[in-house]
Amino acid sequence: MVASTPAERPEPDGSDVDSTLPTVSETSPTVSEIGEFAVIDRATRGRVQAETTIVGPGDDAALVAVADGRVVATTDMLVQGRHFRLDWSTPEQVGRKAIAQSGADVAAMGARPTAYLVSLGCPPATPIAVTDGLTDGLWLEVAVSGGSIVGGDLVQSGQVVISVTALGDLAGRPPVLRSGCRVGDVVAVAGRLGWSAAGLALFGAGIDALPDVLAAHCVPSPPYEQGPIAAAAGATAMADVSDGLVADLNTLAHASGVGIDIRSTDLVVDPELLQAADLVGEHALGWVLGGGEDHALVASFVSRDDVPQGWTVIGVVIEGDGVTVDGASAPNAGGWDSFQR
Numbered sequence: 008m009v010a011s012t013p014a015e016r017p018e019p020d021g022s023d024v025d026s027t028l029p030t031v032s033e034t035s036p037t038v039s040e041i042g043e044f045a046v047i048d049r050a051t052r053g054r055v056q057a058e059t060t061i062v063g064p065g066d067d068a069a070l071v072a073v074a075d076g077r078v079v080a081t082t083d084m085l086v087q088g089r090h091f092r093l094d095w096s097t098p099e100q101v102g103r104k105a106i107a108q109s110g111a112d113v114a115a116m117g118a119r120p121t122a123y124l125v126s127l128g129c130p131p132a133t134p135i136a137v138t139d140g141l142t143d144g145l146w147l148e149v150a151v152s153g154g155s156i157v158g159g160d161l162v163q164s165g166q167v168v169i170s171v172t173a174l175g176d177l178a179g180r181p182p183v184l185r186s187g188c189r190v191g192d193v194v195a196v197a198g199r200l201g202w203s204a205a206g207l208a209l210f211g212a213g214i215d216a217l218p219d220v221l222a223a224h225c226v227p228s229p230p231y232e233q234g235p236i237a238a239a240a241g242a243t244a245m246a247d248v249s250d251g252l253v254a255d256l257n258t259l260a261h262a263s264g265v266g267i268d269i270r271s272t273d274l275v276v277d278p279e280l281l282q283a284a285d286l287v288g289e290h291a292l293g294w295v296l297g298g299g300e301d302h303a304l305v306a307s308f309v310s311r312d313d314v315p316q317g318w319t320v321i322g323v324v325i326e327g328d329g330v331t332v333d334g335a336s337a338p339n340a341g342g343w344d345s346f347q348r
């Protein structure tokens with residue numbers, strides 16, 4: 008491998024050094040003014056814990072009851088300028104997205120989220136209206152996904168960074184792995200595709216239109232409950248779509264040692280995406296195939312009869328290696344790679 012010289016590296020576009028904070032109000036004190044423990048207090052006081060929380064925030068660690076003797080565990084982080092911008096999203100939307108990103112991974116194992124640990128880094132000048140907004144958003148999404156926030160961390164950093172660890176319960180079922188696709192299975196999707204990418208394109212072009220599409224970029228809507236439903240229906244493999252449909256199906260194909268062929272005519276391209284595509288001069292199907300961050304669920308099932316309500320069959324598992332669309336490779340649907348953009 009040849010190390011790239013500075014001259015070969017792409018110029019930074021500035022997006023990853025964004026450290027702007029919204030001026031929420033002239034009167035909001037900052038995090039440094041009220042101090043770490045007061046901010047933590049505001050993030051935890053009065054919030055209702057799930058039944059499985061034995062010890063919640065306030066001690067050295069939380070204690071969580073594990074119903075079936077195993078716990079699903081996953082973590083993801085959001086970095087300002089890379090995963091969100093505070094001039095595009097409200098703090099509440101960022102909080103919701105942070106929970107959704109990890110909660111969707113729990114659902115993709117076939118489990119139900121039970122507990123979250125939230126670590127926050129922020130500059131000292133962060134208004135507490137921002138940390139309060141984040142807290143509200145985190146708890147709003149927890150109310151959708153299930154579970155509760157049992158602890159976390161708060162540190163000073165140059166930009167806003169949020170890391171969410173989620174735990175989940177499989178209710179005695181086996182986990183649904185990425186490696187379980189078998190030739191002849193059908194592949195189905197639950198949840199929206201392409202919306203987040205369409206919103207990102209609108210934001211990027213500075214077009215203030217289609218508010219539902221912009222909101223879908225700021226707050227994904229993972230179909231949390233469909234994870235356990237698919238597992239109970241016998242899903243053979245599953246993942247959430249964070250990097251892009253083709254990219255995430257590729258992880259299933261590679262882990263399972265198979266090919267997956269998607270039929271483009273079976274993909275739902277919502278009319279709002281066609282409108283957005285007209286506005287920015289891009290292709291809506293490209294967003295559906297290559298856009299990430301909607302956190303839809305994709306899964307394989309032995310037959311069409313196993314596919315639960317709320318899922319749309321979009322393809323089949325075939326012999327081969329990787330993902331094809333209508334039998335051909337999809338070179339423009341590579342999806343997100345944290346170090347390529």
Ligand SMILES: Nc1ncnc2c1ncn2[C@@H]1O[C@H](COP(=O)(O)OP(=O)(O)O)[C@@H](O)[C@H]1O
Pocket residue numbers: 082083112249250
């Ligand atoms: N720094 C790391 N150390 C250990 N495991 C990691 C690390 N980063 C990612 N992984 C693991 O690699 C796998 C793929 O990660 P990722 O692509 O982020 O999955 P997802 O898109 O579901 O969040 C996951 O099982 C994750 O736990």
Ligand SMILES: Cc1ncc(C[n+]2csc(CCOP(=O)(O)OP(=O)(O)O)c2C)c(N)n1
Pocket residue numbers: 022083084088089090091092108207249250298299300343345
């Ligand atoms: C400012 C900004 N630029 C670009 C994007 C697009 N984007 C950022 S991360 C990502 C993919 C998912 O992020 P990743 O860190 O890979 O999450 P994971 O797959 O681990 O869930 C996408 C499409 C964005 N959300 N915000």
Ligand SMILES: [Mg+2]
Pocket residue numbers: 082083
């Ligand atoms: Mg991840």
Ligand SMILES: [Mg+2]
Pocket residue numbers: 111112115246247248249
């Ligand atoms: Mg995932």
Ligand SMILES: [Mg+2]
Pocket residue numbers: 249250343
């Ligand atoms: Mg990713």
